[in-house]
Amino acid sequence: MKFVTKRIHAFLDYPVAIALMALPFLLNLGQSNPLALWLSVATGVAALLLTILTDHHLGVVRVIPYKGHLLVDFLVAIVFVIAPFIFSFEGIDAYYYWINGAAVLTVVSLHKSELAV
Numbered sequence: 841m842k843f844v845t846k847r848i849h850a851f852l853d854y855p856v857a858i859a860l861m862a863l864p865f866l867l868n869l870g871q872s873n874p875l876a877l878w879l880s881v882a883t884g885v886a887a888l889l890l891t892i893l894t895d896h897h898l899g900v901v902r903v904i905p906y907k908g909h910l911l912v913d914f915l916v917a918i919v920f921v922i923a924p925f926i927f928s929f930e931g932i933d934a935y936y937y938w939i940n941g942a943a944v945l946t947v948v949s950l951h952k953s954e955l956a957v
Contacts, residue, residue, distance in 0.1 A: 845954075858884065891909075
């Protein structure tokens with residue numbers, strides 16, 4: 841059952857972007873590779889900009905179509921799932937990326953399409 845609407849997704853975007861910027865410091869990421877900290881921070885900044893620019897009710901400028909936003913989310917999730925293998929993240933660094941990647945894949949896969957009117 842798909843239940844994540846465009847509206848629900850919009851409300852998730854801002855806290856997720858902030859979490860991607862703050863959690864790496866709170867969790868002391870980067871022990872296995874400094875990139876584990878900075879990849880999340882950079883992704884959080886990009887996610888914040890993406891949200892601000894997305895055409896949904898919480899978008900500020902609304903120039904990026906929502907479907908494009910979903911595609912970027914999907915690609916980020918894939919990168920997060922494979923990053924620990926590519927960059928040799930270990931321990932909490934790896935778990936952080938695998939959990940976040942799985943969470944984003946779940947949200948994207950539960951996206952409820954809007955009916956055209």
